[in-house]
Amino acid sequence: MNDKRTEELNPYALGIAQFDRAVAYLDGIKAGLKDYFKSPKRTISVSFPVVMDDDSVRTFHGYRVLHNSALGPGKGGIRYHPEVCADSVRALAALMTWKCALADLPFGGAKGGVACDTKSLSDAEVRRITRRFVGELGDNIGPDTDIPAPDLYTNEQTMAWIFDTYDIMHPGANNRPVVTGKPLELGGSQGRNEATGLGCAIAARQLMARGMVDGLDSFQGTRVAVQGFGNVGLAAARSMEEMGARVIAISDSQGGIQADEGINLSAALAWKQQHGTVVGLPDTLSITNDELLALDCDVLVPAALGQEIRADNAHTVRARLIVEGANGPVTPEGDVILQDRGIVVLPDILANVGGVIVSYYEWVQNKENDQWDVETVHRKLDAKLVRAVDSVINRYKILTEGDGEPAAKDRAGAGGEAGGKGQRVSAAAEAARIDLRLAAMVVAIRRVARVTLQRGIWI
Ligand code: NAD
Numbered sequence: 065m066n067d068k069r070t071e072e073l074n075p076y077a078l079g080i081a082q083f084d085r086a087v088a089y090l091d092g093i094k095a096g097l098k099d100y101f102k103s104p105k106r107t108i109s110v111s112f113p114v115v116m117d118d119d120s121v122r123t124f125h126g127y128r129v130l131h132n133s134a135l136g137p138g139k140g141g142i143r144y145h146p147e148v149c150a151d152s153v154r155a156l157a158a159l160m161t162w163k164c165a166l167a168d169l170p171f172g173g174a175k176g177g178v179a180c181d182t183k184s185l186s187d188a189e190v191r192r193i194t195r196r197f198v199g200e201l202g203d204n205i206g207p208d209t210d211i212p213a214p215d216l217y218t219n220e221q222t223m224a225w226i227f228d229t230y231d232i233m234h235p236g237a238n239n240r241p242v243v244t245g246k247p248l249e250l251g252g253s254q255g256r257n258e259a260t261g262l263g264c265a266i267a268a269r270q271l272m273a274r275g276m277v278d279g280l281d282s283f284q285g286t287r288v289a290v291q292g293f294g295n296v297g298l299a300a301a302r303s304m305e306e307m308g309a310r311v312i313a314i315s316d317s318q319g320g321i322q323a324d325e326g327i328n329l330s331a332a333l334a335w336k337q338q339h340g341t342v343v344g345l346p347d348t349l350s351i352t353n354d355e356l357l358a359l360d361c362d363v364l365v366p367a368a369l370g371q372e373i374r375a376d377n378a379h380t381v382r383a384r385l386i387v388e389g390a391n392g393p394v395t396p397e398g399d400v401i402l403q404d405r406g407i408v409v410l411p412d413i414l415a416n417v418g419g420v421i422v423s424y425y426e427w428v429q430n431k432e433n434d435q436w437d438v439e440t441v442h443r444k445l446d447a448k449l450v451r452a453v454d455s456v457i458n459r460y461k462i463l464t465e466g467d468g469e470p471a472a473k474d475r476a477g478a479g480g481e482a483g484g485k486g487q488r489v490s491a492a493a494e495a496a497r498i499d500l501r502l503a504a505m506v507v508a509i510r511r512v513a514r515v516t517l518q519r520g521i522w523i
Pocket of ligand 1 (some may be wrong): 260291292294315316318351369388391416
């Protein structure tokens with residue numbers, strides 16, 4: 065049994081801690097902006113009644129947070145989960161701001177959700193919740209203001225209902241860009257389904273090619289273990305296999321399977337569709353999820369839940385590279401232990417940004433009433449992700465290859481891209497460890513800070 069209680073794991077507190085750690089390397093940032101970036105621009109909280117199938121009426125609570133819109137309209141998922149609350153939505157909205165900035169997308173960060181358990185709701189009830197929620201949000205979402213997407217327990221059907229409701233409320237306009245992750249027939253993008261997992265593989269490929277992982281320069285011949293065989297995990301496994309890797313273990317909520325000679329992913333998918341789990345696939349060994357995390361492999365892809373690799377189990381990991389397919393699978397204390405052990409973490413903000421990149425492509429296609437072929441989407445995704453990975457590696461090098469002083473290496477402040485040397489930072493920054501997560505946050509916050517100042521702070 066894992067004990068998570070030893071660490072502070074409130075998502076909002078974790079997000080603020082991550083921000084504070086990075087912002088210490090941005091001492092050219094204008095005073096006051098740091099505080100501004102900690103507060104969401106807009107928080108909508110709604111309560112609304114829904115008629116249930118048994119004719120009773122239930123009240124639901126929903127949220128939509130727009131964290132920042134300096135780079136453009138808000139972008140971020142809508143999740144339906146019992147644990148949806150203002151704090152978790154605020155934390156995830158801020159993460160979207162940094163993710164969009166890192167990928168150089170013309171979007172700010174947003175997130176939303178309704179506290180509910182879809183497993184105990186009928187499709188008709190979920191549809192009524194969705195329509196009523198969109199009605200309550202009114203013009204707080206829109207093609208040029210705030211654009212939702214799928215997240216936990218919402219899918220392309222939910223997005224179709226969101227589009228339809230908004231379209232009925234705003235007749236006579238091209239409303240397709242109000243939401244992404246739609247069915248293909250309704251303006252969804254080719255390549256959206258596999259975008260996040262493929263992005264994990266592209267980002268890791270580039271990281272290895274740039275020599276950032278000792279002993280690994282490509283996927284050729286690497287042994288990969290993937291936790292979570294859902295949308296992200298399956299696409300990551302397939303893409304890494306296409307790049308030359310051998311997928312030796314996969315898992316889902318019911319357990320995992322291992323085969324050192326490689327798992328047949330198509331057979332595993334068919335087995336899961338038939339039996340509800342990958343466990344039991346012929347010619348594989350059954351393992352637990354804890355055993356999967358501790359497997360002797362080269363690349364580990366946690367692509368299920370947050371907070372899976374923590375203070376209490378990070379010492380068991382034997383991979384050389386961890387690719388964060390899920391949001392927040394490695395906790396801050398987990399990060400420190402992994403770094404001490406020389407294990408490289410490709411952070412979520414970079415590893416799983418492929419999904420929002422292709423959501424952006426869907427939005428562009430909708431604006432133009434166009435549909436690109438899948439090769440075009442993949443080519444554009446690859447190029448954009450490689451640029452994002454390069455910008456993080458370059459920043460990491462500036463931060464680590466300075467004059468050896470425990471000082472801020474980021475002399476250009478919020479005004480330019482170039483780095484510098486020499487100025488001291490706070491004790492907190494000195495104590496911070498420089499890793500790719502920190503470098504990625506520094507790149508992202510710099511971009512948002514720079515644009516905020518270029519626009520000029522009103523009045
Ligand atoms: P999904 O529901 O398609 O798949 C999740 C998988 O994880 C399922 O196979 C499930 O059985 C498995 N799982 C659940 N609990 C588990 C456990 N305790 N141990 C092992 N496996 C478990 O979800 P998804 O869309 O693939 O998302 C996975 C993660 O990636 C989430 O953290 C999500 O927030 C993040 N993410 C997804 C996207 C996207 O585009 N889908 C984008 C960015 C981040």
